[in-house]
Amino acid sequence: MRDLFAQKWEIKFQEGIPHINHPSNSEGIKDKDWYRAVLLKERDKQLHKPAVTRFIDNMERKICDLIANPTSLIKAIDTLGAESVKPYLQIIDSKNDRDDITGLRLLDIWRYFRLTWALPHKPTPGRKLFILIRDAGQKNHPIMGIAALGNSIIQITSRDNEIGWTIESLIKRIDKLDDSSADIVLQSLRIALERAISGISMEDFIPAGKKLLTIQEQILLLERIVEEVPEPSSSNAHMEIGARAWSQLSQTSLYRRKRASSLIELLRANNMFQQVPTESSLVGLRKLLTSSAGRSAITIALQANKKEKIGANMMDIIVCGAIPPYNHLLAGKLVSLLMMSPEVNRYYEERYQNQVSVIASGMKGEPVIRDSRLVFLGTTSLYETGSSQYNRVSLPINSICSKYTIKKMQFQKLGLTKGFGTVYVSDQTVGALSDLILKECGSQQVSTTFGEGTSPRLRLIKKGLNLLGLPASNLIRHNFKRIVYGVELAENTYEFLRGEEETPRYYLNQENPEEITEEICKFWRNRWLAMRIKNSNVLNQVREFRIEEFLVSNNL
Numbered sequence: 001m002r003d004l005f006a007q008k009w010e011i012k013f014q015e016g017i018p019h020i021n022h023p024s025n026s027e028g029i030k031d032k033d034w035y036r037a038v039l040l041k042e043r044d045k046q047l048h049k050p051a052v053t054r055f056i057d058n059m060e061r062k063i064c065d066l067i068a069n070p071t072s073l074i075k076a077i078d079t080l081g082a083e084s085v086k087p088y089l090q091i092i093d094s095k096n097d098r099d100d101i102t103g104l105r106l107l108d109i110w111r112y113f114r115l116t117w118a119l120p121h122k123p124t125p126g127r128k129l130f131i132l133i134r135d136a137g138q139k140n141h142p143i144m145g146i147a148a149l150g151n152s153i154i155q156i157t158s159r160d161n162e163i164g165w166t167i168e169s170l171i172k173r174i175d176k177l178d179d180s181s182a183d184i185v186l187q188s189l190r191i192a193l194e195r196a197i198s199g200i201s202m203e204d205f206i207p208a209g210k211k212l213l214t215i216q217e218q219i220l221l222l223e224r225i226v227e228e229v230p231e232p233s234s235s236n237a238h239m240e241i242g243a244r245a246w247s248q249l250s251q252t253s254l255y256r257r258k259r260a261s262s263l264i265e266l267l268r269a270n271n272m273f274q275q276v277p278t279e280s281s282l283v284g285l286r287k288l289l290t291s292s293a294g295r296s297a298i299t300i301a302l303q304a305n306k307k308e309k310i311g312a313n314m315m316d317i318i319v320c321g322a323i324p325p326y327n328h329l330l331a332g333k334l335v336s337l338l339m340m341s342p343e344v345n346r347y348y349e350e351r352y353q354n355q356v357s358v359i360a361s362g363m364k365g366e367p368v369i370r371d372s373r374l375v376f377l378g379t380t381s382l383y384e385t386g387s388s389q390y391n392r393v394s395l396p397i398n399s400i401c402s403k404y405t406i407k408k409m410q411f412q413k414l415g416l417t418k419g420f421g422t423v424y425v426s427d428q429t430v431g432a433l434s435d436l437i438l439k440e441c442g443s444q445q446v447s448t449t450f451g452e453g454t455s456p457r458l459r460l461i462k463k464g465l466n467l468l469g470l471p472a473s474n475l476i477r478h479n480f481k482r483i484v485y486g487v488e489l490a491e492n493t494y495e496f497l498r499g500e501e502e503t504p505r506y507y508l509n510q511e512n513p514e515e516i517t518e519e520i521c522k523f524w525r526n527r528w529l530a531m532r533i534k535n536s537n538v539l540n541q542v543r544e545f546r547i548e549e550f551l552v553s554n555n556l
Contacts, residue, residue, distance in 0.1 A: 126151035145335035148319035158415025183281035201365035250365035272297035312370035433464025
């Protein structure tokens with residue numbers, strides 16, 4: 001309640017019953033301003049943690065050397081124009097990588113500049129890339145911007161509809177399919193189910209010496225196993241997963257339940273597909289769509305393919321922005337464009353091409369390595385009103401690759417989020433809810449263990465609120481929606497993600513990534529920078545920038 005009242009939620013009593021309401025806008029405060037104030041409060045709480053305060057103090061002994069001197073920058077612009085700014089990507093390889101100039105760890109440099117933003121930084125599990133964009137045209141190669149890629153959010157309806165991972169999107173496509181294209185769709189769904197079933201260890205479920213003759217027998221056996229396997233303890237599951245012995249991991253209560261329950265729905269769906277008429281794939285698809293069981297089978301097949309692709313072939317841009325004074329020169333758009341660079345693709349594939357997937361390996365009982373060809377980037381705006389960072393940001397492919405004459409890569413608006421989140425729930429409250437769960441349930445029911453589910457913080461808050469008898473779904477709905485954006489990196493991105501094609505056909509040449517990065521920077525200089533430096537107001541903003549006023553310690 002303290003967190004809600006701090007964000008100006010209201011409590012009203014009607015006939016003695018309390019009603020909690022979202023903040024009203026009676027004072028004429030813009031939603032964007034209100035939401036920014038919410039974020040800043042949580043960011044400032046983060047800054048005042050002793051460990052963070054010490055980190056800031058240590059960093060500010062040298063960090064000024066990596067912030068562009070406005071006088072030097074203006075002088076270079078006056079002399080060389082747009083060519084004075086020479087951006088390049090610096091992808092952080094490990095936590096021990098250090099800057100050649102200051103000796104600071106590159107990850108600490110990234111973290112420091114991230115603390116200057118309104119949105120509080122919350123570490124996320126899974127795959128991550130941290131990126132610095134620097135200017136070789138200035139002394140010490142100051143930081144122009146920062147970016148980061150992280151695992152894609154599992155459930156975003158507008159994005160999934162666009163890709164074709166929902167039953168609704170297939171219904172919209174069905175009238176545009178002929179029998180040949182319908183056959184490709186139907187086969188991709190069947191293959192997705194077969195791969196998912198073969199990716200789950202089943203041997204230990206079948207009694208020794210017994211043959212299961214029917215699908216129904218298998219399903220009945222699996223249903224008994226789900227009933228018999230106890231609910232896993234998060235603390236025990238965490239210890240077992242830490243051992244990384246995949247066959248042993250698959251035998252833990254967490255994974256036995258997951259394997260059995262997953263196989264039940266996959267086998268049922270596969271059984272439905274076996275009943276599809278073979279004379280016409282289009283007729284077969286339409287028949288599946290006419291019954292609830294058929295639609296359920298299609299949904300399971302679509303989700304099976306999504307689970308395989310979403311954690312490997314697509315990532316979210318979770319951080320993307322400019323660092324002053326380069327923000328006045330629209331470096332934010334440069335950072336956005338550089339996320340499309342094959343240099344990012346190559347590094348991502350090289351880092352993860354041999355990484356064993358924890359969840360998939362736990363399900364199969366042996367090491368599983370996912371394909372790591374990156375074909376899609378997703379992100380969201382901070383506010384519903386739009387994002388100058390992504391609006392009208394596109395890369396004409398013909399200016400970089402002569403193979404394409406019309407097509408352009410761009411941040412496409414795909415829809416809006418539904419307005420759920422926990423950013424305004426303080427760490428102190430999360431800790432109190434965690435203690436409550438431990439007291440009431442005897443163990444931590446929610447952990448960051450891979451395989452337990454998405455967003456441990458969100459699950460913990462919902463579990464705690466439910467124990468208190470509070471309406472969790474209402475309290476975590478802040479109603480501040482964000483615009484969902486997506487970038488296709490290949491001309492067959494959606495077909496590849498749906499499993500209808502096996503090899504991505506990238507727009508940009510993947511063989512010379514550094515050259516393409518330079519071409520992207522050249523395009524940015526010509527398209528945006530050259531115009532900005534003709535604007536006297538913009539140049540005055542750069543001149544007036546003061547490094548000492550920008551430092552994070554000013555917020556302490």
